[in-house]
Amino acid sequence: MADTATTLPPAHGAPRFDVRTILTRYGAWIALALLILVNLAITPNFATWQTLNVNLTQVCAIVIVGVGMTLVIATGGIDLSVGALMAIAGALAPLIFLGKLFLLPHPAIGVALAFIVPVLAAAALGWFNGWLVTRLRIQPIIATLVLFIAGRGIAQVFTNGNLQVFNLPSFQFIGLGRVFGIPFQAVLMIVIVAAAAWMLKRTVFGRQILAIGGNEKAARLSGIPVASVKQRVYLISGLLSGIAGLIVIARNSAADANLVGLGMELDAIAAVAVGGTLLTGGRATVIGTLVGALIIQLVRYTLLANGVPDAAALVAKAAIIVLAVWLQRQGRR
Amino acid sequence: MAPLLSMHGIDKRFAGIPALRSAELVVERGEVHALIGQNGAGKSTMIKILTGYYRKDAGEILFDGKPVEFSSPQDAQRSGISTIYQEINLVPYRSVTENICLGREKRRFGLLDWSAMHEEARALLARFKIGIDVRRPLMAYPTAVQQMIAIARAIGFEAKLVIMDEPTSSLDEREVGVLFGVIRQLKEAGVSVIFVSHKLDELYAVCDRVTIMRDGRTVQVAPMTQLSRLDLVTSMLGRELSQVLHEGHGMADAAGEAREHVLKVQNLSVGRKVSDVSFDVRPGEIVGLAGLLGAGRTESVRAVFGADRPDAGTIDFARRENAIATPSDAIRAGMGFCSEDRKLEGIIPDMSVRENLTLALMPQLARRGIVNEARSREIVDRFIKRLGIRCTGPEQRIRELSGGNQQKVLLARWLCMNPKLLILDEPTRGIDVGAKAEILSLIRELAGQGLGVLMISSELEEVVEAASRIFVLRDGRTAAELRGDAVNEQSVMTAMAHGHESAREAAHG
Numbered sequence: 001m002a003d004t005a006t007t008l009p010p011a012h013g014a015p016r017f018d019v020r021t022i023l024t025r026y027g028a029w030i031a032l033a034l035l036i037l038v039n040l041a042i043t044p045n046f047a048t049w050q051t052l053n054v055n056l057t058q059v060c061a062i063v064i065v066g067v068g069m070t071l072v073i074a075t076g077g078i079d080l081s082v083g084a085l086m087a088i089a090g091a092l093a094p095l096i097f098l099g100k101l102f103l104l105p106h107p108a109i110g111v112a113l114a115f116i117v118p119v120l121a122a123a124a125l126g127w128f129n130g131w132l133v134t135r136l137r138i139q140p141i142i143a144t145l146v147l148f149i150a151g152r153g154i155a156q157v158f159t160n161g162n163l164q165v166f167n168l169p170s171f172q173f174i175g176l177g178r179v180f181g182i183p184f185q186a187v188l189m190i191v192i193v194a195a196a197a198w199m200l201k202r203t204v205f206g207r208q209i210l211a212i213g214g215n216e217k218a219a220r221l222s223g224i225p226v227a228s229v230k231q232r233v234y235l236i237s238g239l240l241s242g243i244a245g246l247i248v249i250a251r252n253s254a255a256d257a258n259l260v261g262l263g264m265e266l267d268a269i270a271a272v273a274v275g276g277t278l279l280t281g282g283r284a285t286v287i288g289t290l291v292g293a294l295i296i297q298l299v300r301y302t303l304l305a306n307g308v309p310d311a312a313a314l315v316a317k318a319a320i321i322v323l324a325v326w327l328q329r330q331g332r333r
Numbered sequence: 334m335a336p337l338l339s340m341h342g343i344d345k346r347f348a349g350i351p352a353l354r355s356a357e358l359v360v361e362r363g364e365v366h367a368l369i370g371q372n373g374a375g376k377s378t379m380i381k382i383l384t385g386y387y388r389k390d391a392g393e394i395l396f397d398g399k400p401v402e403f404s405s406p407q408d409a410q411r412s413g414i415s416t417i418y419q420e421i422n423l424v425p426y427r428s429v430t431e432n433i434c435l436g437r438e439k440r441r442f443g444l445l446d447w448s449a450m451h452e453e454a455r456a457l458l459a460r461f462k463i464g465i466d467v468r469r470p471l472m473a474y475p476t477a478v479q480q481m482i483a484i485a486r487a488i489g490f491e492a493k494l495v496i497m498d499e500p501t502s503s504l505d506e507r508e509v510g511v512l513f514g515v516i517r518q519l520k521e522a523g524v525s526v527i528f529v530s531h532k533l534d535e536l537y538a539v540c541d542r543v544t545i546m547r548d549g550r551t552v553q554v555a556p557m558t559q560l561s562r563l564d565l566v567t568s569m570l571g572r573e574l575s576q577v578l579h580e581g582h583g584m585a586d587a588a589g590e591a592r593e594h595v596l597k598v599q600n601l602s603v604g605r606k607v608s609d610v611s612f613d614v615r616p617g618e619i620v621g622l623a624g625l626l627g628a629g630r631t632e633s634v635r636a637v638f639g640a641d642r643p644d645a646g647t648i649d650f651a652r653r654e655n656a657i658a659t660p661s662d663a664i665r666a667g668m669g670f671c672s673e674d675r676k677l678e679g680i681i682p683d684m685s686v687r688e689n690l691t692l693a694l695m696p697q698l699a700r701r702g703i704v705n706e707a708r709s710r711e712i713v714d715r716f717i718k719r720l721g722i723r724c725t726g727p728e729q730r731i732r733e734l735s736g737g738n739q740q741k742v743l744l745a746r747w748l749c750m751n752p753k754l755l756i757l758d759e760p761t762r763g764i765d766v767g768a769k770a771e772i773l774s775l776i777r778e779l780a781g782q783g784l785g786v787l788m789i790s791s792e793l794e795e796v797v798e799a800a801s802r803i804f805v806l807r808d809g810r811t812a813a814e815l816r817g818d819a820v821n822e823q824s825v826m827t828a829m830a831h832g833h834e835s836a837r838e839a840a841h842g
Contacts, residue, residue, distance in 0.1 A: 202706075204699045211692060214681035221640060221670060221678055222692040222746065223661035282683045
């Protein structure tokens with residue numbers, strides 16, 4: 001049919017400004033702006049330093065985990081083990097600085113190791129996720145389900161199921177400390193978000209992540225080491241989960257292997273989805289994930305501050321997620 | 334008696350482009366009818382119109398003496414037209430009976446009537462001389478038996494016409510034999526079969542008559558015994574045998590001979606599709622790989638590029654033997670590969686022209702992992718200009734470009750790497766005529782600068798025009814190497830049809 005193909009008009013490429021595209025691309029920002037405006041109007045004492053800090057500390061752990069989740073989802077995968085890895089990191093840290101694992105030559109060394117070892121352990125488990133996904137070719141949802149189930153159990157074995165309570169300001173700085181009045185965890189969150197956003201945009205690694213999510217076969221045929229990129233992405237997700245786990249236990253002055261990071265995988269995925277990252281991979285925005293987490297948090301805050309019970313807030317959260325994903329699908333047509 | 338099926342004057346347009354133009358298909362009762370043609374000739378459209386998958390724009394269909402217009406494949410099936418697809422669409426873990434009765438379970442008092450269903454399954458299979466325990470799970474039986482069960486299920490008791498769309502592509506020789514047995518039994522039972530295949534041997538083995546389609550038209554209908562293989566291929570590709578021999582092309586052969594090859598493949602074997610393929614490419618030369626669909630062309634070059642693992646044979650590239658295990662090895666060694674499926678394996682639709690173009694080059698564009706955007710932009714601008722890529726700018730998303738321009742971006746993806754060898758699998762498929770000519774002349778220009786090009790194309794005219802040597806593959810083997818005066822459409826078609834011996838005769842005699 002060679003002779004008929006000439007009638008095909010070349011696709012024109014003028015950017016179109018229809019409502020759908022705008023909503024898909026900037027929907028999250030618009031929603032965040034609207035929420036802030038509504039709160040300024042109806043919520044008493046909204047525009048205060050304290051409100052900002054409360055909301056920021058509420059989202060820190062979700063955003064940090066969400067950054068890793070964004071990268072994993074960008075490759076077309078998913079990581080369900082993040083909450084369990086938080087629990088493992090959270091269980092390990094007190095064991096180390098309380099000297100239950102080994103004798104500490106100096107308390108400062110204990111604190112240093114309590115930061116390093118749990119985060120590395122979580123990273124190693126993330127690497128294990130990647131190994132299952134790339135070498136054994138298990139679907140990501142199943143591969144990470146392994147640690148989702150086993151991880152919390154491992155954390156409980158470490159601690160014999162006991163609640164570990166502590167009071168160690170040098171360690172707890174990560175969750176309670178302030179830098180120029182801003183919670184340290186918020187600073188850490190901003191740094192991680194900025195670094196990841198930059199990495200996704202400017203580095204070979206970032207481009208490779210998006211290429212794999214956009215078309216894995218084409219990426220492979222273009223010489224991208226698909227397996228190694230995916231492996232690193234799961235490792236990063238594990239590492240960030242470890243950091244988030246430390247923040248949570250530091251904030252609570254206690255580590256409960258049963259509760260640390262519980263349900264975090266879903267919160268993180270929700271933040272990613274609301275933020276505008278494509279759940280099928282190939283298009284991702286780390287800043288969007290931050291905005292997504294802020295939206296979810298702010299809706300909850302708005303409802304709570306105006307006397308709506310928490311149970312209803314959960315329904316609102318679900319509604320936002322449905323709306324966000326529906327908007328994404330509109331944009332794909 | 335009137336024929337079982339007659340389709341007359343069938344027209345079909347997709348988005349204004351004609352896919353069928355007054356096409357005809359007549360199938361007699363109890364006959365096995367071959368339907369052949371190149372990709373895009375209109376075979377599948379014809380079948381999909383018959384089975385109600387598409388709606389025809391004009392024409393009439395008479396089935397069993399009555400005019401019909403089916404609304405869906407299910408509707409067609411109810412009237413006695415069954416279609417069998419390439420893959421087995423069954424549930425391996427469930428019993429044979431469950432698979433056969435899926436969707437038409439028998440009920441008694443609101444419960445499943447197992448004994449009646451087992452009985453029906455047994456009776457149906459007996460019709461095809463398959464005597465197995467229908468209570469065992471499907472996967473307990475070998476693929477050939479499973480395939481038979483799938484066919485039995487599709488045919489049921491009511492089928493008057495069975496459509497088989499390349500039924501043998503996933504079967505080995507023995508299984509093909511079994512399938513042919515079924516076809517003969519169907520014929521004895523008075524059932525007609527429409528058999529779509531690209532394998533000439535099979536057509537001659539089971540078919541009574543053939544309808545050949547080209548460019549949406551029915552070009553020939555004849556008894557199989559009255560057509561030679563060469564007639565068949567000629568009619569399918571639409572070239573007259575008397576066509577003028579091809580004149581000189583690209584590089585002078587003598588100069589090419591003198592150079593050492595950049596790629597030499599010997600006795601390559603990959604899976605089921607490639608059993609013994611050899612070819613070679615020299616710098617500055619365009620080499621064509623020709624063959625019918627399923628001859629093993631794509632599978633061979635994928636193995637060369639490291640995308641699939643070869644089972645045996647040597648691949649010698651840039652003087653290193655079997656050094657390529659992955660595409661990234663191939664790329665580092667100086668090879669580029671444009672896959673036949675641009676959408677599925679080429680473009681990254683959500684990325685920009687710039688990101689797509691520099692995808693393979695990225696590691697070289699970076700320092701300590703950070704992409705040098707300025708250099709990237711410079712290179713992309715240069716290639717957009719040089720290849721005449723029509724886009725609003727380097728940041729436009731590639732999915733918004735036309736097929737021809739997407740293909741140019743993919744060519745540029747490799748050209749910016751400065752490769753020694755470029756493998757092009759169907760580089761002009763789905764591209765409008767203007768862009769096609771541009772791409773072909775670009776390929777020729779590049780070869781003139783010393784690039785080795787290995788090109789697969791189903792458009793014979795194109796290969797013959799561009800290539801200075803052509804290797805013809807047939808059923809996973811190199812059937813002929815054509816060079817010099819033998820590079821013409823007639824020799825290629827002869828080799829496709831008969832293999833080595835006759836191609837040599839055609840070339841020299």
